[in-house]
Amino acid sequence: MEMNDLLHAAVDSDASDILLVTDAPPMFRIDGQLRTTALEPLDPETIRDLCDQVMKVQQKEILEKQKDVDFAITVPRLGRFRFNIHVQRGSLAAAIRRFSNEVCTLSSLELPPVVEELTRLKTGLILVTGQTGSGKSTTLAAMVEAINQRDSKHIITLEDPIEYQFQHGKSLIEQREIGEDCPGFTSGLKHVLRQDPDVILIGELRDLDTIRVALQAAETGHLVLASLHVSSAAGVVDRLVEVFPPEEQSQVRSHLAESLRAVITQRLLPAAMSNGRVAAVEIMLTNRAIQTSIRESTTHLIPGIISTNRRVGMQTMEQALKELLLNGKVDAETVDEHLQELKGEASGKEYSHGLLA
Missing domain, CATH: 3.40.50.300 (P-loop containing nucleotide triphosphate hydrolases)
Structure with missing residues (x-):
């Protein structure tokens, strides 16, 4: 499994968030509701590999020391993604938030x-x-x-x-x-x-x-x-x-x-x-x-x-x-x-x- 494939799937589904936890398939949050994907449940090794694909050496060191790390990456044509990678029950888990390539305008958000x-x-x-x-x-x-x-x-x-x-x-x-x-x-x-x-x-x-x-x-x-x-x-x-x-x-x-x-x-x-x-x-x-x-x-x-x-x-x-x-x-x-x-x-x-x- 490739992280880029998951990010593409999230964008195609218009998901705001991706959650990766051991023994559960990847979950997407769509319109505020958590949805289960049709993918197989993740094992600790798969999650570790997915996280390694996006972490720099410095971020891996922070995760090793603090058991928690925050960072963001930009994927061409997909947008920007904020990652929180952390340890739960001895294995890695991840919460990924998707941001648009373009900054919204106040009028498009329909704010007062x-x-x-x-x-x-x-x-x-x-x-x-x-x-x-x-x-x-x-x-x-x-x-x-x-x-x-x-x-x-x-x-x-x-x-x-x-x-x-x-x-x-x-x-x-x-x-x-x-x-x-x-x-x-x-x-x-x-x-x-x-x-x-x-x-x-x-x-x-x-x-x-x-x-x-x-x-x-x-x-x-x-x-x-x-x-x-x-x-x-x-x-x-x-x-x-x-x-x-x-x-x-x-x-x-x-x-x-x-x-x-x-x-x-x-x-x-x-x-x-x-x-x-x-x-x-x-x-x-x-x-x-x-x-x-x-x-x-x-x-x-x-x-x-x-x-x-x-x-x-x-x-x-x-x-x-x-x-x-x-x-x-x-x-x-x-x-x-x-x-x-x-x-x-x-x-x-x-x-x-x-x-x-």
Whole structure:
């Protein structure tokens, strides 16, 4: 079995992901659903051979030492693929994510118009959040490409690994890969601030030091775009603050209230009338009421603030879901399922804004 054959099959099937695990056939994720291929179950030797076909010596050394390695490769005419190769039950397994050769536009993603407006900001922090596989990287890439095609800016990205590859448009774009071009997000960010950027893209806010430097960059005249694994706008604030020691949290809330410009939270849902998926998008734009909630640690009020400010482009996830249903883009069963998830999340976090009663 050849890895290239698997990648070709995934593209032909329009799969977003490939999963390789011992004693199971290769699995494809198509439109969010995991599908079994007609291939034979994989043994440890076959998976090892498939992984060896795409790993460099350095990546093999990292895998041997850490039992886990992330990297990306570009396959001509197929696109770019992100690999996570890891050890489970003593044998290798792999999760492979497929990216398009071309960066999507904001209009093709059918995101709310306010997302394009956010790309016109000069400074501040914009976060794109959601669960794994919710399209965060695609949205961030589309935002960067909107700036690239419209403005003369210096854009620097820090990614682990590089997912979409940009071509210079009106902007000059540098892409730095963690582990290849710099040792880590924190050190990369510190040096980026000395490289005259206008826009900084951080693939993921993972730890205290990265968040600290990202806030500093957003406060000192840069537009910072980043992703975070959080399922709601209110949850973003709590997550960022709680990373810091208790004695720093009050000051961090103040910095966050000043620097945070918007939170875009995404879910991908199966389309009602065709193959593919559509995005349900929650939008939080930082206004005075949001700033007060951040400073005073009353983030349970944020969903209510969002729901009453639709006229300026904000919307809750519930409002986004119901609008998709109204427009016939998703079916009622899908919306009900996600509304129940939201209700459970809200109950678990003690958010009570009256929308899901």
